[in-house]
Amino acid sequence: MTILIDRDQGIPSPALVPAEGDLARDHGGADLNIGLINNMPDPALKATERQFMKLLQAAAGQRRIRFHCFSLPSVKRSPEAKWHVESEYSELTELGRHKFDGLIVTGAEPVAPELDQEPYWRDLTELVDWAKVNTRSTIWSCLAAHAAVLHLDRIERRRLPAKCHGIFDCDTVTNDLLTRAAPAPFKVSHSRLNEIAESDLDAAGYQVLTRSAKAGVDIFVRQYASRFVFFQGHPEYDALSLQREYLRDVGRYLARERDDYPHLPVSYFDAATEEKLVRFEKQARHQRHPALSNELPALNLRADIAAGSAAAVLFRNWLQYLGAEADAPALAR
Numbered sequence: 001m002t003i004l005i006d007r008d009q010g011i012p013s014p015a016l017v018p019a020e021g022d023l024a025r026d027h028g029g030a031d032l033n034i035g036l037i038n039n040m041p042d043p044a045l046k047a048t049e050r051q052f053m054k055l056l057q058a059a060a061g062q063r064r065i066r067f068h069c070f071s072l073p074s075v076k077r078s079p080e081a082k083w084h085v086e087s088e089y090s091e092l093t094e095l096g097r098h099k100f101d102g103l104i105v106t107g108a109e110p111v112a113p114e115l116d117q118e119p120y121w122r123d124l125t126e127l128v129d130w131a132k133v134n135t136r137s138t139i140w141s142c143l144a145a146h147a148a149v150l151h152l153d154r155i156e157r158r159r160l161p162a163k164c165h166g167i168f169d170c171d172t173v174t175n176d177l178l179t180r181a182a183p184a185p186f187k188v189s190h191s192r193l194n195e196i197a198e199s200d201l202d203a204a205g206y207q208v209l210t211r212s213a214k215a216g217v218d219i220f221v222r223q224y225a226s227r228f229v230f231f232q233g234h235p236e237y238d239a240l241s242l243q244r245e246y247l248r249d250v251g252r253y254l255a256r257e258r259d260d261y262p263h264l265p266v267s268y269f270d271a272a273t274e275e276k277l278v279r280f281e282k283q284a285r286h287q288r289h290p291a292l293s294n295e296l297p298a299l300n301l302r303a304d305i306a307a308g309s310a311a312a313v314l315f316r317n318w319l320q321y322l323g324a325e326a327d328a329p330a331l332a333r
Contacts, residue, residue, distance in 0.1 A: 004031075005057050005065040032060075032101045032322055035068045037127065038089075039108035039120065039144070042081035043248065044241075048106060051236040059315035063323060070095060072127070074120040075108050092123070095130070101322040103135045107143025115147050115157070125151045136322050137227040142192055145230040149196060152222075153204040157194040164190045166242065166266025167305050168215040168233070176209050178219070178229065178317050186310030189237040190215045191245055196232065206230075214266070219314075229318070235311035242268055243299060255290045270300045 034056060040048045049069060056065050069089045077085060105127065112118045128148050131138040140148045149155040169185040190212075198208055198217050210218040215233070222228045234241070242265045249262035261281055264274055276297035284292055 003053070003067045003069075005053060005060065005067050030323070031064045031066050032319065033066045033068065033098055034322075035070060035095065035098070035100050035103045037070050037072065037092075037103065037105040037144075039072050039075050040106050041109040042078050043244070045081050045084065047238075047241070047244075048236070051238055051241075052104060055236050055311055055315050056319070058312050059319050061316070063319065065319075068094075068098065068100075072108070072120045072123045074123045076111065076119065092127075095127075096134070100135045101137075102318065103131050103138040104141065105131075105138065105144045105148075106141045107145075107147075110143065115143075115150055118147075121147070124148075128152065132224040132226050132228075135226045137229060137318065139229045139231060139318070141231045141236075142234060145232060146194060146196060148228070148230065149201070149204070149206070155196060155200045155204055157196055159194055160192070162263060164192050164195065164215050165245070165263060166190065166268050168212040168218075168266065170210045170212045170215070170218045170233075170310075172210050174207055174209050176207075176221070177321055178221070178314060179209055180313075180317050182310055182313045186210075186313075187306055188212070188215075188218055188233040188235055188310060189242055190218075190233040191237075191242060192232065196220075227321070235314055239301060239305060243301070247293075247296070250284070250296070251290070251293055254284060254288060254292055256288070261285065268301060268305065270302050273297070273300045 036049070036052055038045060038048050053067060056067065070092050071085045071089055073092060105124075108118070108120060110118065115121065118124075124144070124147050128151050146157040150157070167187050167189050170188050171185045172179045172182060188210075195216050198211065201208060201217065201220055206220045206222050208217055208220045212218055218231070218233050220230050222230075246262055246265055249258065252258045253261050261284065264277060269277065277299075280296060283295075
């Protein structure tokens, strides 16, 4: 699937492609080819497409983006999600036939005890090696970031005592073009069971750009022929992403698909909603049954979450970095 993302183009569906007549307008600068390797779990598959498309559209300004969707074929899918990928996405073998300016690689839901035992491990590590020399910059998100540093430098992730889940204030700790003009502090969604220790990153030569006092390292980078950018968080998440994950985990608990009841996302629901959800948890522990999900209270978010504003700045800076090199050949002619 290849989509031309234009500033004025609506994105109601990832399958919509603008008419050829729209391609002739002047958009100030060379088009950027951006690939998304979407490995997110089935319930988040389509939402992730939309989130990244809307984020890139908001960040692109006058520049046009040709957006290509892929997924690792070794990621296990339900029949419905598999049909969506096979009908709407390009095959991974097509990746080498395009010249990509930037690549975004998402994580996948873990199914094995160790990352290098995941069924998609070989595909993912081959992608890491390919991206090092075939992109100007690649973003590795959440589990994909953990897998990439394990492959590159044998940095092992560490299991957290409890899931890091919520919206966290992050501070810039290194001046870098990626974080230029970012709010101070800025808010980022995190949702993970593991972390990469900053001391391990420092020892291996990575540069930490942002960190959270509560969530740890947020963004870090390393320069190869391509500039690798690693996110432990999810700056692309929309306002309801964490709510959907929380309700999914509550449903899994009620269906006895998980043993522990999920913690509330940090700094996410308003105080009244948190009180209602604490009462619901007590009820769920005594009346554990899938039908109880129908009694979940109405959910309201905090008014100050504003996670998306920082993401727009980060991705605008990333596209400007990609665009500066993309425009250089044209300026030299």
